[in-house]
Amino acid sequence: MNSTDTPVRADRSVTPLNAMLLALVATVAGDRLLPLSDWPPPPWNLLGAVPLAGGLALAVAANARFKRAGTAVSPFARASALVMGGVFALSRNPMYLGLALVLLGSATLLGSVPALLVAPAYAAFVQARFIVPEEARLAAQFGGAYSAYRSATRRWF
Numbered sequence: 001m002n003s004t005d006t007p008v009r010a011d012r013s014v015t016p017l018n019a020m021l022l023a024l025v026a027t028v029a030g031d032r033l034l035p036l037s038d039w040p041p042p043p044w045n046l047l048g049a050v051p052l053a054g055g056l057a058l059a060v061a062a063n064a065r066f067k068r069a070g071t072a073v074s075p076f077a078r079a080s081a082l083v084m085g086g087v088f089a090l091s092r093n094p095m096y097l098g099l100a101l102v103l104l105g106s107a108t109l110l111g112s113v114p115a116l117l118v119a120p121a122y123a124a125f126v127q128a129r130f131i132v133p134e135e136a137r138l139a140a141q142f143g144g145a146y147s148a149y150r151s152a153t154r155r156w157f
Contacts, residue, residue, distance in 0.1 A: 012076050016126055020099040023122040027103055031112035038111050045111035052105025059098030061087045075130045082142045084149050091157050092135075092150065096126045123156070131155065 040047065065088060066073045071081040073095075087094040100123045107115035138146045 014129065016075060016096060016099060016130055019125060019129075020103065020122060023103050023118050024106060027107050027110065027112075027115040027118045030114035030118060031107070031110040034114040035112070037113045039113050040108060040111055042111065045109055048105040048108025048110075050105065051101040052109065055098040055101025055103075055105060057098070058087055058101065059095050062094040062098065075134055079138065079141065082138065082145055082149065084153070089153065092153050092155050093131055096123070096131065097156055099126075127155075 063073055065083055065086045069081040069083045071079050071083060091097050100119050103119040103122055104116070107119060135150070139150070
């Protein structure tokens with residue numbers, strides 16, 4: 001086991017990706033079970049393709065940046081490098097932001113106000129469950145370098 005495989009949390013039952021997939025199911029369920037509105041109405045709902053595609057691109061770019069740096073993508077593994085370039089210069093959490101944008105885009109495509117509520121709920125969940133503990137570990141591990149990065153770069157965007 002190398003340093004990037006070292007677990008930092010015993011509970012691995014919920015990952016950011018499977019939480020997003022569950023949130024996607026909730027998005028569709030919210031649209032189907034609570035058809036309270038049709039907003040945005042067609043054809044404007046097709047604008048949801050923009051955040052959906054942008055979110056996918058952002059998450060993929062962030063993942064590639066982690067792999068290029070040789071550090072773990074999993075929130076359960078110890079980081080071997082502090083990644084601050086590329087999309088990480090715009091957001092400290094571009095992977096989470098990308099997944100939230102996928103949810104927002106999906107809800108917009110569905111044209112459903114109840115479904116639109118899932119994306120901010122997902123963002124609040126990952127912030128509490130993953131981001132806050134990750135930031136504490138990064139601060140302890142990288143010290144001043146992380147503090148400077150944190151001061152210069154927004155958490156979400």
